[in-house]
Amino acid sequence: MNAPLPDPMLPRVFRVEKVRRELSDTFTLEVVAVDGGDFAFLPGQFNLLYVFGVGAIPISISGDPADRSRIVHTTRAVGAVSRALNGLTVGDELGVTGPFGSMWPVEAAYGRDLVFVAGGVGLAPLRPAINFAMANRDRYGRVLVLYGARTPEDILFKKDLARWRGRFDMDVLVTVDRATGNWSGSVGVVTNLVLKGGFDPQQATAFVCGPEVMMRYGAQALEKRGIGRKHIWVSVERNMKCGCGLCGHCQWGPYFVCKDGPVFRYDRVAEMFSVAEL
Amino acid sequence: MAGTGDLSGTIGAQPFFDGIDAELRDLLAGCAAPMDFADGDALIRTGVIARAFYLIRAGEVEVMVEPPAGPPIVLETLGPGDVVGWSWLVPPHRGAFTARARGEVEALAFDGACLLGKMEAHPALGFEMLRRFVPVMAHRLSAARLQLLDLYGPDVPRPEMLEAEPEEPPPAPAAAGVRAEAEAAKASLAIVKNRAEDEP
């Protein structure tokens, strides 16, 4: 007799193995399965994280898809559940269901230039795709990471950015809205970096992630620079409950963000981006 | 010193003047001169007559506002290929911002009065200059607006997020009691799932 398939709705218990404070309100949890099994995911997918007794929230996976021994999540503490996640320490347990949702189409972009455009904590859901691109570097043309943060203190993954920048085969440009301290880098919005180019618009695929307003202007700048809407991808956030298309909580126009997204091709959602409060 | 022939070639090589007619390029060269700036030098000062614009060839320039109290606020950094300044075009020709060299800067300076004269006499040059400057002005204006929007902050709360005031979270569960809670969570999830399956 076949063993029953594991129920995707039941949380698997994971134990916190590492906690990293990234920014004043943002932290990274590395968790390993208590049952010892591994965990596979595709860049762009998310999990529902359960803080027992508090609630569950969708959080993108920010680790390396090649490492199945652990799951990495980077979260900004904004409300009840994310703050409770922030309270977890090494050895604490949490529930995980997933991975859910669509992926950044990293393989479909083989042979093309890759442009990652990230704003604020939006760098976290892009990190698995950047790791994938680095691991398969010879399959792409130029690779650019364009990242905008509010101030130098708000720059996420500084070590990663420095490491990526140190490679000779990719360009990493970082800009801040407001220079503080002895910041000697670029000042201005991330769309300025997009407009500077450095990629072949006819041959480029762009992945954009950040707050919705940033994605809208980021995608517009990419279009202005000549990348067609079909080659621009964005990651959308909506409140969720089930994570797998059952409850309708995450409905966005004709889509359920949890199963049709969170990663959408821009031409399919561009019009909805401009509808307030949809 | 560079002759106008050399300058005309240099101007033609700048992306800002991409595709410009050779004749117009020569007219521009007659109003241009290479200019270097040391770290901290002002290219343009707020409120001061600014009759030139600059095309950056090397180095970086900070565009800033200087509030009456407190240190200057850098709004944008500009680099090679960017133009600095449009007050030369718009009376009363006073700088709206301060622009300072960050490190050493090599630029081409264009004399605004000279250019305006040539633009009057050669409408084709006037059209070319406005065609190239207006998008730069529009871009800088929208970039300034985006900065006001706080592009990277949390999204404007949507109505469903505002349904209830978020409660203070209870303390994170201690590792020991967690398994029982996991079982309870599993049980409630199973109920949700069964309900979902019951639905047509």
Ligand SMILES: Cc1cc2nc3c(=O)[nH]c(=O)nc-3n(C[C@H](O)[C@H](O)[C@H](O)COP(=O)(O)OP(=O)(O)OC[C@H]3O[C@@H](n4cnc5c(N)ncnc54)[C@H](O)[C@@H]3O)c2cc1C
């Ligand atoms: C597919 C998906 C992937 C996500 N990935 C990540 C991630 O990798 N890292 C991360 O930090 N967050 C991520 N989020 C957002 C995260 O799920 C929310 O921040 C979280 O649900 C908030 O729940 P809470 O209980 O902590 O706050 P709540 O109590 O629900 O809300 C508290 C306050 O936070 C605001 N808020 C709620 N949700 C958001 C949001 N999405 N953005 C900004 N403000 C919000 C509300 O307006 C409210 O004012 C993702 C969301 C989705 C749908």
Ligand code: FES
């Ligand atoms: S979260 Fe339930 S349908 Fe998307």
